[in-house]
Amino acid sequence: MKFKCDKCSKPATIHLTEIIDGEKIEKHLCQDCAATEGITVKAEVPISQLLEDFILQTGIEATADAAEATCEVCGMKFSEFRNAGLLGCPNDYDAFEKGLLPLVERAQEGATQHIGKVPHNADDAQKRQTAMLRLQAELKGAITAENYERAAVLRDQIKELENA
Amino acid sequence: MNLADLLHRPTEWLRGTGAINDVVISSRIRLARNLVGMPFLTRCSEEQLHEVEHRLKKKIFQARMADDVAYVDIPASGELDRKFLVERHLISRQHAEGSHSRGVTFSANETMAIMINEEDHLRIQILRSGLELDEAIAEINRVDQLLEEQLDFAFHRRYGYLTACPTNVGTGLRVSVMAHLPALKMTGEIEKVFRAARDMRLAIRGLYGEGTEATGDFFQISNQTTLGRSEHQIIKDFSTQTIPHIIDYERRARHVLLKEQTIAIDDKAHRALATLHAAKLISSEETMYLLSLVRLGIHLGRCNKMDIATVNELFLRTQPAHLQKIHNRTMEPRERAEARATYIHKRLDAV
DSSP states (O other): OOOBOSSSSSBOOEEEEEEETTEEEEEEEOHHHHHHHTOOOOOOOOHHHHHHHHHHHHOHHHHHHHHTOBOTTTOOBHHHHHHHSOOSSTTHHHHTHHHHHHHHHHHTTTOOSOOSOOOTTHHHHHHHHHHHHHHHHHHHHHHHTTOHHHHHHHHHHHHHHHHO | OOHHHHHTSOOGGGSOOSTTTTTEEEEEEEEEEOBTTSOOGGGOOHHHHHHHHHHHHHHHHHTTOSSSEEEEESTTSOHHHHHHHHHTTSSOHHHHSSOSSOEEEEETTSSEEEEESSSSSEEEEEEEESSOHHHHHHHHHHHHHHHHTTOOBOEETTTEEOOSSGGGTBTOEEEEEEEEOHHHHHTTOHHHHHHHHHHTTEEEEBTTBTTOOOGGGEEEEEEOOOSSSOHHHHHHHIIIIIHHHHHHHHHHHHHHHHHHOHHHHHHHHHHHHHHHHHOSSOOHHHHHHHHHHHHHHHHTTOOTTOOHHHHHHHHHHTSHHHHHHHTTSOOOHHHHHHHHHHHHHHHHHTO
């Protein structure tokens, strides 16, 4: 259900329920009106907002260029990610680097480098990650094409990687 | 262990124990992880989703991370059971909805819950009553370590642990506390806290997470950035730079109220208690709102008839799914309002 702000006609993003003398009062407010009322609840920048800002900042041409980027592993286009807000596979982080990096930077207070925990087998895992995803995609294609011989080979390779 | 066993037990987040539990209801840390060699959920086929669920479930049980662990297959569960898990903070609302393969593993004491196929393949959560972040981070590191011995997680040299949404990338760590801030709300100072929180890049949400209302002055405060700082630093910044100030503001506001508005506080708390006792029809929102006032009265020493354990029990057991499970049937809102009022009346009579 979408509500309009009680004070103006902008879409309401803050929903509050108050009970005064047993009567339920629902308030639907936009960020601005809620701030004036002193009852802002959300202090979060949604990904859609970040994406809009990104388009405004980098300009239409640059974004059109980035929008065309396609991940060869999962087939997702950057423009699809922009609409949905969720990525398709780990490889997207590399495939969409141009478009994604400024976005990550904005979402993460300027940070673009992980400095936290690293898995003990990080390098191995990374290599296997892309290999596995490629094999998975190939397998999907082989099954669709009813190439079961190839699918069987791929399945074995995936198992081998899994058990490595 | 099955869900029916949980019904008659307090849940971790409402246990009422832990540090600073007059203001901090509960602490939570979660980690987002995805498997190597699998697309994120949006690009998984039905079979792949099923495979992820199957594999993770098996590995989680093999890792033996708690003595008594339960698994709930979400699509196979009824709507009531799903909502019941949401009310106990064992799964998110998002996880309760939808129909693809997914589930949740949790420990019998409900301090650990691992969601499979929520937004990421894995969402590991540690809950603690009160402000207990050091304990929570130690526990989640232990669980993550155990899982990492069994599984390979998608990791990037630059971006760290990879997640479906770039707002979780890096550590995949979200730390949050559920705070009860009625005095700040009454004194109109809550906006200052929100403004300060925004400056500190924190998110403030309602009782059940993203997109939910702040009912009964309960607010969930959490970090927004997951990249560029170590797990340790994120927790440290959160628990030393922000939370102590919010706790301090709330306690000061309570002190001012107690000193200058004693009668008004007494009036609010006792009216709330009287309404709870006398109501014949009551919604869960109104119940939470009134319990919030009673809770404040108790913490200010102005409401000696009640205790926090009873407030917490009522809070949990009057939630829609809990109420229906107690009655062992589904009820329309109108019917629930009546059953809720009767339940509260009886429970208060016993105090």
